[in-house]
Amino acid sequence: MTGGASSSEGAPPSRLRRPAFAALLVVALVAVLHGIVVETFTVPSSSMEPTLRPGDRIVVLRHTAIHRGDLVVFDAGEAFRGSDGGGGVLAALGFHPGRPVYVKRVVGMPGDRVSADSRGVLRINGRVQPEPYLSPRGAKGPPFDTTVPAGRYFVLGDRRADSDDSRNHLGDPGGGGIRQGDVIGVATWRYWPTSSWGRLGP
Numbered sequence: 001m002t003g004g005a006s007s008s009e010g011a012p013p014s015r016l017r018r019p020a021f022a023a024l025l026v027v028a029l030v031a032v033l034h035g036i037v038v039e040t041f042t043v044p045s046s047s048m049e050p051t052l053r054p055g056d057r058i059v060v061l062r063h064t065a066i067h068r069g070d071l072v073v074f075d076a077g078e079a080f081r082g083s084d085g086g087g088g089v090l091a092a093l094g095f096h097p098g099r100p101v102y103v104k105r106v107v108g109m110p111g112d113r114v115s116a117d118s119r120g121v122l123r124i125n126g127r128v129q130p131e132p133y134l135s136p137r138g139a140k141g142p143p144f145d146t147t148v149p150a151g152r153y154f155v156l157g158d159r160r161a162d163s164d165d166s167r168n169h170l171g172d173p174g175g176g177g178i179r180q181g182d183v184i185g186v187a188t189w190r191y192w193p194t195s196s197w198g199r200l201g202p
Helices: 013-036
Strands: 038-042 057-061 071-075 089-092 101-108 113-116 122-124 144-147 152-156 183-192
Touching: 038 183, 071 152, 101 122
Parallel strands: none
Antiparallel strands: 038 057, 038 089, 057 183, 071 101, 071 183, 089 101, 101 152, 113 122, 113 144
């Protein structure tokens, strides 16, 4: 007795196309979510050391609430007039490769009074802010005292000596604070290198 034909040989063309269509749909969905829900970036500079190092790859969650201590990725072209001063510029891995974006830490929320003395001791609303994440090089710099305008966030690099951040733009509109509309998202995860794989946050 000869064997019968395989099931695929007798299947209608529409049935054969279903798995391929489903696979394409999944790929398309992932691509769409990459730009809408999450983005990925590579850190090339040292302005956020020791928290983030050049070559680290991070996941950024879009459309999420911003809190003090968060690491935010934002449009530097809008917020800081496109300067890239002390580093902090990120390179997108798949989307907007030429986009001038920074990653910094939120230290001041809208309405907060943010100040620092010549030793770099940071105060929020008059209280000393513990900063265990700072670079061993310290945070010495020119003193400042400012109030964050409504709808803006005051951001600093963890390696203050090599960071272009809100301190350098106190004379700009908004007093150096970045607008919520400039924020691309919050860095939530480092996936490379694998030795440093894990959650990012306050």
